[in-house]
Amino acid sequence: MIKRPVAALALAAVVSAPAALALPAQASAAPAASAKPAPAASAKPAAARVDCAKVKCIALTFDDGPGPYTARLLDTLKKHKAKATFFLVGKRVEERRKLARRIAREGHEIGNHSYSHQSLPALPDFELTEELSRTQDVLRRAIGRRPRLMRPPYGHTDARVRAAAGELGLAQVLWTGTTLDWSLRDTRKIGDTVLRLARPNGVILMHDVVPQTVKAIPRVLRELKKRGYHLVTVSALAGPGRLTPGASFPR
Numbered sequence: 001m002i003k004r005p006v007a008a009l010a011l012a013a014v015v016s017a018p019a020a021l022a023l024p025a026q027a028s029a030a031p032a033a034s035a036k037p038a039p040a041a042s043a044k045p046a047a048a049r050v051d052c053a054k055v056k057c058i059a060l061t062f063d064d065g066p067g068p069y070t071a072r073l074l075d076t077l078k079k080h081k082a083k084a085t086f087f088l089v090g091k092r093v094e095e096r097r098k099l100a101r102r103i104a105r106e107g108h109e110i111g112n113h114s115y116s117h118q119s120l121p122a123l124p125d126f127e128l129t130e131e132l133s134r135t136q137d138v139l140r141r142a143i144g145r146r147p148r149l150m151r152p153p154y155g156h157t158d159a160r161v162r163a164a165a166g167e168l169g170l171a172q173v174l175w176t177g178t179t180l181d182w183s184l185r186d187t188r189k190i191g192d193t194v195l196r197l198a199r200p201n202g203v204i205l206m207h208d209v210v211p212q213t214v215k216a217i218p219r220v221l222r223e224l225k226k227r228g229y230h231l232v233t234v235s236a237l238a239g240p241g242r243l244t245p246g247a248s249f250p251r
Ligand code: NI
Pocket: 001, 002, 003, 063, 064, 113, 117, 153, 154
């Protein structure tokens, strides 16, 4: 479930797109059970309304969950009032549906990271579409809506993958910096790497299934804030009109 270094990221045109996916904590029509009128955005000021065209933003992204350390990461993000983006694996969502719901409820963005984390370009058309569409359905049931973002496992992608994503209304999200946290497995080094990769409008790839990553985040958040960054979702970073189905971001 872990990334290998991706040498060549397929670069795709970045185009214009539908509005934000990153609905702030609005208790998105959670499925059946919780029909309670969630205490509307009360505790959450309009922190999500950051204009990244005007202020310094960065998007931390976490792949391969939800996993055993995700809850702790959510606690940390909440404490620091930071938003992040989670690219979830469909079959793991089935195992930890409540956690997926919590991610959404707390105002983070959720993207599709395929159902079983296979290298998508290697799959025949039907299976490729199935990997994405099945996860769309799993997430629809878990969080009440289908994501608009996907990240291909291992960053392996091509025109066919982007087209399949586009058919499902998904924009592809890659990254500007990868920590290789899964191979570092060292809290200090992972933190240092994130901070070295940090730059305005950066999209940083990490994995919340790596416990040392989750441990590194408190220091990372403190330091990034000290440097003046706003920690936002990928959609907030991209701004309105950039994440069209089939397009690729940040490049
Ligand atoms: Ni992955």
